[in-house]
Amino acid sequence: VIKRLAIVGVGLIGGSFALALRRAGVVETVVGYGRSAANLETAQRMGILDAVTTTVAEAVQDADLVCIAAPVGAVPGLLAEIAPALHDDAIIIDVGSTKQGVIAAARAALETHTRIGQFVPCHPIAGAEDSGAAAARTELFQGRAVIVTPLPENTAATLARVTALWQACGARVTLMEAAHHDRIFAAVSHLPHLAAFALVAELASRPEAETFFLHAGSGFRDFTRIAASHPEMWRDIALANRDALLTELDAYQAQLATLRTLLATNDRERLSELFARASHARRSLTLTLDKS
Amino acid sequence: VIKRLAIVGVGLIGGSFALALRRAGVVETVVGYGRSAANLETAQRMGILDAVTTTVAEAVQDADLVCIAAPVGAVPGLLAEIAPALHDDAIIIDVGSTKQGVIAAARAALETHTRIGQFVPCHPIAGAEDSGAAAARTELFQGRAVIVTPLPENTAATLARVTALWQACGARVTLMEAAHHDRIFAAVSHLPHLAAFALVAELASRPEAETFFLHAGSGFRDFTRIAASHPEMWRDIALANRDALLTELDAYQAQLATLRTLLATNDRERLSELFARASHARRSLTLTLDKS
Numbered sequence: 001v002i003k004r005l006a007i008v009g010v011g012l013i014g015g016s017f018a019l020a021l022r023r024a025g026v027v028e029t030v031v032g033y034g035r036s037a038a039n040l041e042t043a044q045r046m047g048i049l050d051a052v053t054t055t056v057a058e059a060v061q062d063a064d065l066v067c068i069a070a071p072v073g074a075v076p077g078l079l080a081e082i083a084p085a086l087h088d089d090a091i092i093i094d095v096g097s098t099k100q101g102v103i104a105a106a107r108a109a110l111e112t113h114t115r116i117g118q119f120v121p122c123h124p125i126a127g128a129e130d131s132g133a134a135a136a137r138t139e140l141f142q143g144r145a146v147i148v149t150p151l152p153e154n155t156a157a158t159l160a161r162v163t164a165l166w167q168a169c170g171a172r173v174t175l176m177e178a179a180h181h182d183r184i185f186a187a188v189s190h191l192p193h194l195a196a197f198a199l200v201a202e203l204a205s206r207p208e209a210e211t212f213f214l215h216a217g218s219g220f221r222d223f224t225r226i227a228a229s230h231p232e233m234w235r236d237i238a239l240a241n242r243d244a245l246l247t248e249l250d251a252y253q254a255q256l257a258t259l260r261t262l263l264a265t266n267d268r269e270r271l272s273e274l275f276a277r278a279s280h281a282r283r284s285l286t287l288t289l290d291k292s
Numbered sequence: 293v294i295k296r297l298a299i300v301g302v303g304l305i306g307g308s309f310a311l312a313l314r315r316a317g318v319v320e321t322v323v324g325y326g327r328s329a330a331n332l333e334t335a336q337r338m339g340i341l342d343a344v345t346t347t348v349a350e351a352v353q354d355a356d357l358v359c360i361a362a363p364v365g366a367v368p369g370l371l372a373e374i375a376p377a378l379h380d381d382a383i384i385i386d387v388g389s390t391k392q393g394v395i396a397a398a399r400a401a402l403e404t405h406t407r408i409g410q411f412v413p414c415h416p417i418a419g420a421e422d423s424g425a426a427a428a429r430t431e432l433f434q435g436r437a438v439i440v441t442p443l444p445e446n447t448a449a450t451l452a453r454v455t456a457l458w459q460a461c462g463a464r465v466t467l468m469e470a471a472h473h474d475r476i477f478a479a480v481s482h483l484p485h486l487a488a489f490a491l492v493a494e495l496a497s498r499p500e501a502e503t504f505f506l507h508a509g510s511g512f513r514d515f516t517r518i519a520a521s522h523p524e525m526w527r528d529i530a531l532a533n534r535d536a537l538l539t540e541l542d543a544y545q546a547q548l549a550t551l552r553t554l555l556a557t558n559d560r561e562r563l564s565e566l567f568a569r570a571s572h573a574r575r576s577l578t579l580t581l582d583k584s
Contacts, residue, residue, distance in 0.1 A: 125509045199487060203573070212480050213573070215417070215476050220480045222514045225515075225574070231564050239560065250552075251494055254494075256545055260545070263537065268527060272523050275521075278490075278496065279522070281495070282492050282517070
């Protein structure tokens with residue numbers, strides 16, 4: 001049982017994590033820290049938090065579990081601030097969508113103060129367009145995957161403890177190497193977000209934007225849903241995973257350029273081939289994906 | 293009441309149109325023509341068709357309403373084949389996603405044989421990834437928009453008759469100029485399909501494709517759903533609306549290139565701005581779109 005859980009950044013993920021652990025009966029007190037007083041107030045009203053603090057150091061003092069759930073760009077600064085205040089036995093996790101940058105920041109901040117082995121990098125695959133404490137819900141992680149990218153310094157006991165916590169939230173835990181994680185998510189998550197942001201931003205900049213959107217059907221709705229995501233959170237993710245993402249963006253632009261040539265030269269056959277390859281691949285995924 | 297309805301191309305749209313008109317009690321006999329005998333058999337078993345014909349000319353003979361619901365690339369050839377066989381008073385509609393090309397084909401085929409004014413170009417906004425008669429359902433058009441791009445030769449009586457038929461299917465009819473229609477749908481439908489096909493085709497071509505797809509979350513699922521669409525149907529749409537689509541594709545690629553520069557140069561501020569513009573625009577659409 002966790003006596004004191006500190007949530008640093010009480011949004012969709014941090015808030016849902018607290019709610020899920022409460023429901024599982026494995027946490028006694030939850031303390032929260034965040035930038036927005038209004039958001040923290042919402043979190044208290046929703047029963048996510050027992051108390052809020054005005055500094056992040058105060059929040060983590062005496063905590064036996066610290067969950068850093070702020071946008072990844074804010075994580076290095078937060079880690080530096082909390083490091084001197086951490087309890088010796090505290091376990092620290094983050095929930096960011098990129099892992100190599102966070103790990104480097106954790107090494108920089110924690111190695112001199114406490115054992116870096118108590119930091120466990122996590123990535124729950126449970127994003128949504130909605131953000132803030134108001135969007136948090138107990139069931140968010142139910143049946144979802146959480147990817148843990150362990151450090152060589154993590155002990156088996158620490159990893160087992162963090163795994164058990166995610167399982168208590170209803171999630172299944174997968175282990176993966178951090179660089180591999182970042183490359184995979186550049187392709188299947190970060191690039192699609194960028195592609196959707198770009199398409200909607202481009203249309204929104206036109207004088208006829210409203211007429212265009214008025215006629216959008218269900219295909220447009222699904223394709224662009226992720227473009228409603230939190231701008232700062234995604235700016236941070238894009239910059240934190242910049243190298244892998246630039247590689248993906250280049251591959252995507254090259255594929256679009258190929259497609260443009262096929263279209264401009266009326267190449268029916270190769271256009272069919274390209275569409276068929278995509279359609280076949282996406283259909284083979286339907287059973288797996290559309291159930292989750 | 294329609295005594296004899298001919299469905300040319302008995303897929304999702306053609307099949308659902310027949311089912312909806314039957315349910316509304318405004319059609320007596322439905323005859324179908326299509327390339328696939330297995331698909332026509334399914335349509336008969338589902339009660340979509342009363343009879344099938346082996347030639348398209350046979351299907352439209354004595355029909356008072358002809359619905360051409362084949363991929364747009366096949367429409368010119370079909371129109372040329374049916375023109376000599378059409379009943380003098382027959383109304384002909386199509387349901388293609390692009391309108392200028394179909395209208396040109398209809399003029400070429402129908403002007404010498406019958407009154408071009410009896411051809412009414414329609415576009416029901418009710419696509420789906422599933423295709424074929426098996427995907428047809430009575431409720432497909434319920435609450436959906438159908439865009440009609442009238443010809444100057446259409447009489448008010450003909451337009452009123454076609455409008456009433458779509459309304460009997462539960463749809464609402466909007467009138468629009470054909471060129472305007474094609475430009476709007478290049479932006480909000482054809483480009484998103486191309487963008488999704490390109491992304492999935494690119495990932496599917498990698499040796500690690502399976503690992504990538506295994507870790508795809510709900511964002512990827514929604515973003516790529518339209519990449520499961522019918523390859524030939526979308527090849528035809530892309531080629532039929534090529535000029536407008538190339539313009540959209542160029543604007544999209546320019547926006548992606550801008551985004552790439554912002555990312556490569558670590559431009560936090562303008563990256564936030566671009567994402568925020570997209571997020572704001574998409575959020576303002578949520579109420580309208582996610583209800584449909």
